[in-house]
Amino acid sequence: MTEAVLPAALAEIAGPQPRRLTVPVKVGGVEVGGGAPIVVQSMTNTDTADVGETVKQVAALARAGSELVRITVDRDEAAAAVPHIRERLDRIGVDVPLIGDFHYIGHKLLADHPACAEALAKYRINPGNVGFKDKKDRQFGQIIELAIKHDKAVRIGANWGSLDQELLTALMDVNAVSEKPLDARAVMREAMVQSALLSAVRAEEIGLGKDKIILSAKVSGVQDLIAVYRMLAARADYAIHLGLTEAGMGSKGLVASSAALGILLQEGIGDTIRYSLTPGPGGDRTLEVKASQELLQTMGFRAFVPLVAACPGCGRTTSTVFQELARDIQSWISTSMPEWKTRYPGVEALNVAVMGCIVNGPGESKHADIGISLPGTGEAPTAPVFVDGKKVATLRGAGIAGEFKTMVNDYIERRYGLRADAAE
Numbered sequence: 001m002t003e004a005v006l007p008a009a010l011a012e013i014a015g016p017q018p019r020r021l022t023v024p025v026k027v028g029g030v031e032v033g034g035g036a037p038i039v040v041q042s043m044t045n046t047d048t049a050d051v052g053e054t055v056k057q058v059a060a061l062a063r064a065g066s067e068l069v070r071i072t073v074d075r076d077e078a079a080a081a082v083p084h085i086r087e088r089l090d091r092i093g094v095d096v097p098l099i100g101d102f103h104y105i106g107h108k109l110l111a112d113h114p115a116c117a118e119a120l121a122k123y124r125i126n127p128g129n130v131g132f133k134d135k136k137d138r139q140f141g142q143i144i145e146l147a148i149k150h151d152k153a154v155r156i157g158a159n160w161g162s163l164d165q166e167l168l169t170a171l172m173d174v175n176a177v178s179e180k181p182l183d184a185r186a187v188m189r190e191a192m193v194q195s196a197l198l199s200a201v202r203a204e205e206i207g208l209g210k211d212k213i214i215l216s217a218k219v220s221g222v223q224d225l226i227a228v229y230r231m232l233a234a235r236a237d238y239a240i241h242l243g244l245t246e247a248g249m250g251s252k253g254l255v256a257s258s259a260a261l262g263i264l265l266q267e268g269i270g271d272t273i274r275y276s277l278t279p280g281p282g283g284d285r286t287l288e289v290k291a292s293q294e295l296l297q298t299m300g301f302r303a304f305v306p307l308v309a310a311c312p313g314c315g316r317t318t319s320t321v322f323q324e325l326a327r328d329i330q331s332w333i334s335t336s337m338p339e340w341k342t343r344y345p346g347v348e349a350l351n352v353a354v355m356g357c358i359v360n361g362p363g364e365s366k367h368a369d370i371g372i373s374l375p376g377t378g379e380a381p382t383a384p385v386f387v388d389g390k391k392v393a394t395l396r397g398a399g400i401a402g403e404f405k406t407m408v409n410d411y412i413e414r415r416y417g418l419r420a421d422a423a424e
Contacts, residue, residue, distance in 0.1 A: 016300070017268040022239045023210045027153050028097025028121035030067050032214060032272050033239030038265070038301055039272035040292040041068035041241075043101070045285060048085070049077035055088045057285060062096035063338075064286035065293050065304055068272065070099040070124060073106070079113035086119040097121035099155070103129050103162075107142035117146055122153040122214075127199040128162040136166075140199065144206045153212045154203065155241055158195040160188070160219035167191050167198075189224060192217045193231045200238055213238050214272070218245035222260040233269045242270040249278040258295055265299060306333050306350035309364060309371075313356055316376040322356035325374065325401045329354055332405060344416035352408060353386075362386070370411045372404050387411060 024034025032039050042061045046054045048071050058069050073079050086098060100120040102109065107130075110117045117123075123143060131139035147154045158164075168191040175181045182190075196215045203213060215238045217228045225244050233240060244260045247253035257275045264270050273295070275288040293304040310326035311317070329352060340347045353368035355361030357376025365371025365386040372395070374383045383395040385407060395403050 016266050020233055020237075020240075020268045022237050022271055023213075025153050025211055025214055025239045027068055027099070027214075029095070030097055030121075032241075036271070038270060038296055039067050040065055040289060040296070041070065041099070041272055041274045042066040042285070042289050042292075043070040043274065043276075044072070045279070046071075047078070048072050049075075049081050051081050051084050051088065054081070054085050055092075058085070058089060058096065058098070059092065059094045060286055061289055062094050064289040066096065066286075066289045068099055068122075069096050070101050073100040073102055073109055073116065073120075075105075076109065076112065079109040079116040082113070082116040083119040099124055102126075102143070106130065107139040107146075110143060110146045114150075117150050117152070120152065122155060123147055124155040124157055126157055126159055126162055127195045128159060128164045137202070140202065141206055144203045144208050147212065148207050153214065154208065155214040155216060156196055156199045156203065157216040157218065157241070158192050158199075159217075159245060160192065160221075160224070161245070163188065163191055164195045167195055185224070189228050189231065192219065192228050193235065196232060197236055200236070210238065214241050215239070216241040216243065218243050218276075220244065220246040222256055225260045226263055229264050229269055230267070239271045240269060241272045241274070243274040243276050245276050247276045247278070249280065253277040254291055257291065261295060262299060265295075265301065303348040305337050305348055306352055308333065309351065309353040309355075309368060311356045311360060311364070316359065316378075317356035321400070322354055322374040325372070325404065326354040328401055329405065329408065340412070340416075344412055347412055347416045350412065350416075366390075369415075370408055372400075374400070 019035060021035065022033035024036060025032045030039055044054055044057045046057050048054050054071060061069050073082060082100065098120050099122040101124045103126055106123065106125055110123070125143055127140065130136060130143065144154065168188065171187050171191050175187050196217050200213050200215060204210060215232060217232050219225050219228060222244065229240065229242065242261050242264055244257045247257045254277065261270070261273055273292050275291040277288045277291065279285055279287065296302040297304055297307065308326060308330045310322065313323065351368045353365045353371030355364050355371065355373045358373065358379055361373030362384060365373050366389045370387050372383050372385050375381050381396060383400050384391050385393045385395060385404065
């Protein structure tokens with residue numbers, strides 16, 4: 001065998017780039033940007049005019065971990081419902097800030113419904129449809145003035161699907177006579193960035209502080225999104241919202257969003273994120289919250305729930321015992337977290353391993369805070385348990401799952417319960 005040699009550049013191991021320093025923005029009681037933890041947000045798909053259903057979904061999203069929730073405000077009935085939604089949420093102890101999503105007539109709805117304007121923590125406006133022709137600047141200005149009046153933050157969100165056509169046409173004309181014209185897609189990317197930045201500058205001219213502005217430039221293609229946000233981040237220090245718009249359903253939406261957002265977050269770009277997933281009919285809207293949390297946690301940016309490492313299984317693991325135990329432990333952790341958060345500060349950083357055979361099982365279990373290596377096909381029916389890297393027990397028989405769960409619970413009580421006692 002060749003001799004092992006440590007490379008000279010070992011200290012330069014790749015890792016996340018430092019977070020891009022942006023101007024912090026307060027959205028209700030949540031800080032976005034300025035080095036604050038990356039914020040998870042989501043959006044309802046209820047009819048906002050239906051107060052009961054909207055409250056129910058906002059509460060579910062918030063309890064799943066969404067730190068900001070956006071609701072559609074598209075007509076008078078929806079705007080009139082907003083203060084009632086806020087009131088009911090406060091009454092049941094859900095204090096998550098609400099963001100109003102406005103298109104086309106946001107200026108009118110905010111002016112006609114001051115209680116709505118006051119109940120929201122942030123307004124989201126799209127420079128591509130805030131107004132057209134001579135009405136554009138006037139209606140955009142009215143929204144910004146209302147945000148100033150009510151002391152609210154604003155997200156200026158350009159979108160590929162509703163891009164400012166006047167700006168795009170002007171840039172296309174300039175490109176057409178350029179010595180080295182760009183392809184149409186590159187011009188569209190530039191139009192996205194300029195739409196957001198020019199609108200932000202205009203908002204500041206009207207009097208809205210930079211500490212009230214968040215920018216986004218959302219597209220549906222992964223490579224386009226990465227390019228647009230790199231351009232946006234290089235040109236300004238506004239707080240940035242990341243999201244792949246119209247990501248799609250199922251694994252496609254999850255993979256596409258994770259690929260795009262993961263690259264940008266690794267480069268230090270992004271202060272708040274959303275997975276824009278298409279749920280199935282009657283599907284669970286909280287999936288987009290869980291996906292955001294899992295991305296941030298697996299990349300090491302935040303911790304939300306204890307992580308369970310489990311092997312994928314192979315010919316050595318024809319028994320389903322380790323799969324059943326991994327599922328059982330994961331489900332138990334999810335249902336226990338609401339109580340654990342209050343009883344065991346820091347428990348979200350716990351790492352648990354449930355492995356299925358002797359190949360990687362003991363090693364992975366040693367790397368976890370607490371782990372078990374279950375017997376694979378043909379192995380002796382024993383399951384060593386490791387705590388903080390050391391073997392502490394060997395479990396046997398039909399009660400392995402219950403015994404291991406008890407050990408995990410004891411470990412949490414011993415390690416994190418002490419913190420709770422000290423805090424008191």
